[in-house]
Amino acid sequence: MVELKTDTSIDAMYEAGQVVARALTAAQKAAGVGVSLLELDEVAHDVLREAGATSPFLGYRPSFAPTPFPAVLCVSVNDAIVHGIPTRYRLRDGDLVSIDFGAELGGWVGDSALSFVVGTPREADLRLIETAERALAAGIEAAVVGNRIGDIAHAIGTVCRAAGYGIPEGFGGHGIGRRMHEDPGVPNEGRPGRGMRLRHGMALAIEPMVIAGGTDTFHAAPDGWTLMTDDGSRAAHAEHTVAIMESGPRILTAR
Ligand code: MG
Numbered sequence: 581m582v583e584l585k586t587d588t589s590i591d592a593m594y595e596a597g598q599v600v601a602r603a604l605t606a607a608q609k610a611a612g613v614g615v616s617l618l619e620l621d622e623v624a625h626d627v628l629r630e631a632g633a634t635s636p637f638l639g640y641r642p643s644f645a646p647t648p649f650p651a652v653l654c655v656s657v658n659d660a661i662v663h664g665i666p667t668r669y670r671l672r673d674g675d676l677v678s679i680d681f682g683a684e685l686g687g688w689v690g691d692s693a694l695s696f697v698v699g700t701p702r703e704a705d706l707r708l709i710e711t712a713e714r715a716l717a718a719g720i721e722a723a724v725v726g727n728r729i730g731d732i733a734h735a736i737g738t739v740c741r742a743a744g745y746g747i748p749e750g751f752g753g754h755g756i757g758r759r760m761h762e763d764p765g766v767p768n769e770g771r772p773g774r775g776m777r778l779r780h781g782m783a784l785a786i787e788p789m790v791i792a793g794g795t796d797t798f799h800a801a802p803d804g805w806t807l808m809t810d811d812g813s814r815a816a817h818a819e820h821t822v823a824i825m826e827s828g829p830r831i832l833t834a835r
């Protein structure tokens with residue numbers, strides 16, 4: 581079931597979304613060569629505490645997961661696509677880092693992610709990240725009243741495929757609101773004009789993921805959480821929580 585949010589609820593979701601935006605900005609700023617993934621998690625946790633918000637990630641345990649998620653921030657490095665668990669690993673020059681963060685404030689949840697390079701970037705990584713961001717922008721642009729979920733999926737998939745990248749099968753965005761994962765699912769590839777019609781008050785987390793090697797396949801790391809590319813190539817991820825409104829899409833996690 582899809583809950584349509586009132587304008588007041590969307591304003592409240594924006595407040596949660598801004599905690600997410602601040603935490604991601606702080607974690608990105610803190611990231612550098614020699615900084616550990618656990619330190620980034622701590623930086624994000626501080627923002628959460630200062631805001632009086634809680635984490636929808638910490639302790640989260642979907643059906644595929646062997647253990648509850650142990651952190652507030654997902655950190656996925658190089659060939660890790662999403663769901664990376666922060667470890668003592670210290671970032672190295674040229675690492676491609678994707679961070680994904682959620683916050684719950686006043687009963688509403690925000691969810692957002694971004695990718696960046698630590699130290700000296702490779703041209704190929706910058707192009708990968710830029711494509712994920714461009715796919716996200718295309719998805720958001722299609723998130724308008726009267727369109728359908730398939731229009732968002734098609735917009736994202738078209739950008740990613742045109743760049744020659746793979747799209748992890750079976751992973752994508754989702755409805756969001758009182759809980760992190762709500763209906764409907766928002767695939768990263770699909771046919772235009774298909775699926776649920778978009779209405780004022782729907783809130784969606786739109787989140788393209790791209791695999792540099794062009795394959796769509798992945799596997800879970802031994803930790804059971806981290807999704808890794810099968811071909812060992814690098815991946816990038818970008819995500820915003822967006823409200824669909826008569827006036828156009830409102831990015832609730834805008835930084
Ligand atoms: Mg996320």
Ligand code: MG
Nearest residue numbers: 691785787819
């Ligand atoms: Mg999400």
